[in-house]
Amino acid sequence: MRHDQEILRALLENEGSANTTELRALTGINDNNPINYRYNNKLVPRGLVELTQPDSEANELLPQVATLTPHGEAVAETVIEQRGETTNIGDAVEQFNARLTRVESQIDRLDADSDGDAPADPAALNELQEQVDDLDGKLEALRQSMVRFRDYLNARDDGGYSEWAEQKQGDNS
Incomplete structure (x- = not known):
């Protein structure tokens, strides 16, 4: 499917x-x-x-x-x-950043709750590690999609997209 x-x-x-x-x-x-x-x-x-x-x-x-x-x-x-997907790469990046922020907040909250000497809850650490691994996988998939999209645009526009992107990046410097 x-x-x-x-x-x-x-x-x-x-x-x-x-x-x-x-x-x-x-x-x-x-x-x-x-x-x-x-x-x-x-x-x-x-x-x-x-x-x-x-x-x-x-x-x-x-x-x-x-x-x-x-x-x-x-x-x-x-x-x-x-599937919670979007057809807009900008929206996908925003969704990813929001999820990453939530995971970071969870980590900060767990860190603040621990007294530093007490061992961390292994189940909570495993859950957070799974979330981080999941986010890493999604980030890599997003990166690969963006590379494929860039390659597609370059092929369609005979390299014009790369020239445009380099110019825009120079404008933002």
């Missing part, structure tokens, strides 16, 4: 439509087979996406284009909402 959700999310983030090559970049799925399987056996039969084959002038086979149906768009929005 994860690939189904990733494809729906990627289509929604890409204004409802993307070809197979774009979906591979947006989802991190490295092979067309899982995408085509989802198209043919799950997403199209359920009325979530429609597939079109672009015409080619040079007799080459162009990647199929998947477009969310209105029903598919509603399902994609529901999936994102249920």
Whole structure:
């Protein structure tokens, strides 16, 4: 089910439509087979996406284009909402920072409650370590998504995005 959700999310983030090559970049799925399987056996039969084959002038086979149906768009929005995800990277960073702040507050509260000589509660420490590990994993996933998104923008704009980003970074210095 994860690939189904990733494809729906990627289509929604890409204004409802993307070809197979774009979906591979947006989802991190490295092979067309899982995408085509989802198209043919799950997403199209359920009325979530429609597939079109672009015409080619040079007799080459162009990647199929998947477009969310209105029903598919509603399902994609529901999936994102249920998973607590966002289609906006800025919102994702804010959500991550808010969660990190909550964990740091818990650590500070536990630290203040301990008298320094008493051993820490192992269960509380394990729980906090699990939360930190979870946040580290989510931060890494967010970083990888941002790198894929940057690479996608660079590929789409022939490197124009990198030039723009460097200029903006220079403006903020």
